[in-house]
Amino acid sequence: MSSLIQLLELPAGEAFEQWLSTPGEWVEEPNARRGGISGVQRVRTGDGRLLYRKQQVDHCYRDWRHPLGEPTVLRERRALQAFAALGIRVPRLLYCGTRRQAGQLQALLVTEALNGFDSLEAIYAHGMQHGWDAALRARIFQQLGQLLARLHAARWQHGCLYPKHIFLRVSPHGRVELALLDLEKSRRRLTSRRAARHDLRQLRRHAWWGEAEWRSLASGYRQACGHAIEE
Incomplete structure (x- = not known):
C-alpha cells in the first residue's frame, strides 16, 4: 500500500488509477443521484494517514455555464480552494480528477x-455539549457566526448547511476551531444577502440547539459584517 507522499507524487497519467485502487471501506454507500452514482470511502494509506475518497460515475450538475453537465467533484474542488483562500477551514484537498472510460x-x-x-x-x-460552560458555548457559536459572515460577504453559499457538515475541535486549553465539510452544492451568488438567506434558513430548519446558541451566532455574525442576520 502506497504512502501519502507516494500518492501525491504520482505522474498525472497514473494518478487516477492509483488513487482509485487504494483499498477503502464505504462510509456513504453508492447511491443514484443526478443521473449517476456517488459514494464515499474511508481510506488509510500505507503510512497510516486517514483520507476520504468521493467516487462518482456520471454524477453531474448542469447550469448555464455547463449545459451538458460537469462532474460535481469539480465544483466541490473550486469551493474547497475558495473557502480555504477566505481563511475558512475545510478538509485538505489531495487529489481531484476525472476520466472517461467505457x-x-x-x-x-x-x-x-x-x-x-x-x-x-x-x-x-451524544450530549457532549453538556461539558461546555456558558463562556465556551458562547465563544463556539460566536466564532461560527463570524465564519459564516466571512463566507457570505464573499458571496459564497455553502448550499447544504446542516449541523452534520459543521465540524468542531476544542483544545484542552479551550481553543475553538471550526471547519465546513461537504461543499458539493456550494456556489457563488449574485449578492451576499442571497447566500446568507439560503444558508441561515436551512440551518434554522435543521439545527436543534437553543436560543442562547442562536443569539451568540447572531452576535458573531453582526460583529464580523456589521449588520444583523437577515433570514
Missing part, C-alpha cells in the same frame, strides 16, 4: 480527514 465519466475527489474534529450533529446527539 463511455462513463468517472470522477474522484480525495481529502484528508479532520483529525480531532466532531460534527455539531454528533456532539449534540
Whole structure:
C-alpha cells in the first residue's frame, strides 16, 4: 500500500488509477443521484494517514455555464480552494480528477480527514455539549457566526448547511476551531444577502440547539459584517 507522499507524487497519467485502487471501506454507500452514482470511502494509506475518497460515475450538475453537465467533484474542488483562500477551514484537498472510460465519466475527489474534529450533529446527539460552560458555548457559536459572515460577504453559499457538515475541535486549553465539510452544492451568488438567506434558513430548519446558541451566532455574525442576520 502506497504512502501519502507516494500518492501525491504520482505522474498525472497514473494518478487516477492509483488513487482509485487504494483499498477503502464505504462510509456513504453508492447511491443514484443526478443521473449517476456517488459514494464515499474511508481510506488509510500505507503510512497510516486517514483520507476520504468521493467516487462518482456520471454524477453531474448542469447550469448555464455547463449545459451538458460537469462532474460535481469539480465544483466541490473550486469551493474547497475558495473557502480555504477566505481563511475558512475545510478538509485538505489531495487529489481531484476525472476520466472517461467505457463511455462513463468517472470522477474522484480525495481529502484528508479532520483529525480531532466532531460534527455539531454528533456532539449534540451524544450530549457532549453538556461539558461546555456558558463562556465556551458562547465563544463556539460566536466564532461560527463570524465564519459564516466571512463566507457570505464573499458571496459564497455553502448550499447544504446542516449541523452534520459543521465540524468542531476544542483544545484542552479551550481553543475553538471550526471547519465546513461537504461543499458539493456550494456556489457563488449574485449578492451576499442571497447566500446568507439560503444558508441561515436551512440551518434554522435543521439545527436543534437553543436560543442562547442562536443569539451568540447572531452576535458573531453582526460583529464580523456589521449588520444583523437577515433570514
